[in-house]
Amino acid sequence: MSNISVIIPTIPPRHSTLLRAIKSVMDQTLPPTAIIIESDLNKEGAAITRQRALEKVTTDYYLPLDDDDTLKPNAIELLLNTLHNTESDYVYGHYD
Numbered sequence: 001m002s003n004i005s006v007i008i009p010t011i012p013p014r015h016s017t018l019l020r021a022i023k024s025v026m027d028q029t030l031p032p033t034a035i036i037i038e039s040d041l042n043k044e045g046a047a048i049t050r051q052r053a054l055e056k057v058t059t060d061y062y063l064p065l066d067d068d069d070t071l072k073p074n075a076i077e078l079l080l081n082t083l084h085n086t087e088s089d090y091v092y093g094h095y096d
Contacts, residue, residue, distance in 0.1 A: 002077060005034040005059045009049035011038065017068040024070035028074035030077035033059045 006025050012017045018037070025035055038053035040046070050064060063079065067070065072078075075093055083091045 002030050002076060002080060003033055003035055003059050004032050004061040004063055004080060004092055005057045006032045006065050006071075006076075007036045007038070007050065007057065007061045008052035008065050009038050009040060009046050009053055012041070014067045021065055021067050021070055024073075025065065027073050028071065028076045029074045030080065032063070032076060 039047040
């Protein structure tokens with residue numbers, strides 16, 4: 001088990017890019033424990049929407065992903081390996 005959640009804030013007009021982002025998460029070599037998608041239906045902004053998603057995380061780690069970005073297929077595996085191998089408190093990667 002990966003023990004990581006991917007959180008994705010989104011807005012309704014970005015349905016097609018959200019689907020692409022979700023596909024990139026589903027195609028991971030190490031799948032996440034959860035994908036948390038939080039929609040901003042009241043135009044509150046990305047920060048508030050991201051925070052609502054973060055409050056739903058029950059895993060030890062989380063990976064934020066914007067709805068118009070994608071992950072490389074080995075991103076979660078690489079980030080968790082780096083985290084554990086370096087005993088770091090925080091690691092992050094680049095997105096497409």
